[in-house]
Amino acid sequence: MSHSAESFANREYEFGFVTDIEAESLPPGLNEDTVRAISQKKNEPEWLLEWRLRALRRFLELLEEEREPTWAMVRYPKIDYQAIVYYSAPKKSLQSLDEVDPELLRTYAKLGVPLEEQKLLAGVAVDAVFDSVSVATTFKAELEKHGIVFCSFSDAVQRCPDLVRQYLGSVVPYSDNFFATLNSAVFSDGSFAYIPKGVRCPMELSTYFRINASNTGQFERTLIIADEGAYVSYLEGCTAPMRDENQLHAAVVELVALDDAEIKYSTVQNWYPGDKNGKGGIYNFVTKRGKCAGRRSKISWTQVETGSAITWKYPSCILQGDDSIGEFYSVALTANHQQADTGTKMIHIGRNTRSTILSKGIAAGFGQNTYRGLVRIQPKAEGARNYSRCDSLLLGDRCGAHTFPYLEVRNASATVEHEATTSKIGEDQLFYCRQRGISEEDAVSMIVNGFCKEVLRELPMEFAVEAQKLLGVSLEGSVG
């Protein structure tokens, strides 16, 4: 048996491709058949299939020309895109928490995750007592009363195809970048939300309340539209680490805000970061972009990124409408061997557009943390203003923090400010805390949370409390 055939055979065994599951999964590889099969399984209209196929052709070209981006400060072994399974049925559930990695369970305990939720996150079959369905239906009824559509992307394609057709790819075109193009060809599912004119969404929308969300992680596609005067706050993700066997993630999120609309998008990302030696972990290549299409519209991104082996992510705002506002608040933490290259793009097109960037990077262990941000003021953006601040905190002397701010100002009336600081968590600060009776770990967690405070307070209350705990847990063992 040749070497590659042998490893292929082992691989099949490793992933447990047994009879009934195999029937629900496509063979590995990326070609027209793969895309047609995905589209067919989702019963998609012809235009969507065509769109996917255009993306596929583009991606295969990029692959051929070896155009996978290399400019980010991240290192990883070459990905074989033809060896990936692009569609598989939901993973087989585990039968009980006994089958779950004890390390994961310890983390849940430290974060105070309730038992039934632990099962959901770890992929254990949930018993009938925990009726998440009824919670979801209650929410759905409330949302429908306001005319809000909130459903899976696949459902949206069936329920409101016109909206999907109008806005899909309007912010992130299928040809946007390598990973977005891949996503456009093979995206499996994701979330869709539409907030009608003048409606203020009465609750935070969260994927948590959408069933099946846990199996759409790999190539997720999200589209949120806030019509004129609408407001919505959307929470993505989960503070507890999630079980996931797919190493490559390439999600796309598109936001559209019309006149006077506001979208607040909050993320806590805690995918598996790999072990202490840098083995395993998720590669997270995400394209997130919002378009402030209308006048006086506002899009605000808040992210706390503590997971994944590699994070490649730049939630951005296109400030097209006059007087529109873009905000980016970020905490990115890299411990052990994690690498993050993250930041934002603020593209000022309309007059009197304003943007704020506040980035907090924390590196510990061998972690590498890069802020990369672009502020572009277009010629017609009279009176545009931007304020950026990037702070980095280093724990130990084997980690790294890097800052790459790009400023392109093409209008003389614009005001652009940039500040950056790098500091080391001081021995003196730690000693001060310990001298008052606070343990070293609590002291680190306290100092790091203090460092991130301005970002954390942008998160919805409940999320903020969990994010604080998460920062502490993620840094355990990083000092001393």
Add this chain to the structure above:
Amino acid sequence: MTALLEIQGLRAEAGDAEILKGVDLVIRPGEVHAVMGPNGSGKSTLAHALAGKPSVRITAGRVLYRGRDLAELSPEERAREGIFLAFQYPVEIPGVSNLYFLKAALNAQRRHRGLPELDAMDFLSLAREKMKLVEMDETLMNRSINEGFSGGEKKRNEVLQMAVLEPTLAVLDETDSGLDIDALRVVARGVNALRGPERSLLVITHYQRLLEYIVPDVVHVLAGGRIARSGGKELALELDDRGYGWVVEAAL
């Protein structure tokens, strides 16, 4: 009476240099000891050694606190056992409020002693009472630790923390430096309020002035890493008058 603190032949290094070259000192419960001495004589290193600062390496001798060898205890354990250091240069910690920090410290110590933690309300009324004692403005307490504080405010904050934590052994490292006379009185009042038969103080200072307000039982002169002379409170006056030269010479 058994000693609260017993320093025996203590030698210690900070950086590349040996700073303490055999310090002996005994403090009994209720006593106030002053340590004076010229710059670079090792006063701050002594304070750091007692508190367990990681960058100070003990090379010989030992320190017994309530009969226990301090070498066995981490800095936080020493604090929870009642050792408090008022820092000469209190650090700033951005984004962490003074009140939050102090509550976390107090409750860490209470847990260690098997006492119930104070909730926000009880803590606040305790903190307010002590703030009055050191004339500390409550708006300062809601700000980040020492951030944007004047030199005097930082020192007052140290004394406030001490008043709330009620240590058994308080080490004051040049708490008087940089204070005007009014601030000095306030700080002294806070320190004196803590005095009692069970509590001891080690007051490190350059100047006799502080000792007019916090009257010591014993005065030591630290010179060249050793206690060069000890005496009653009148020794401080003599030093103020004659300087350190004669003590240092006599010790050589």
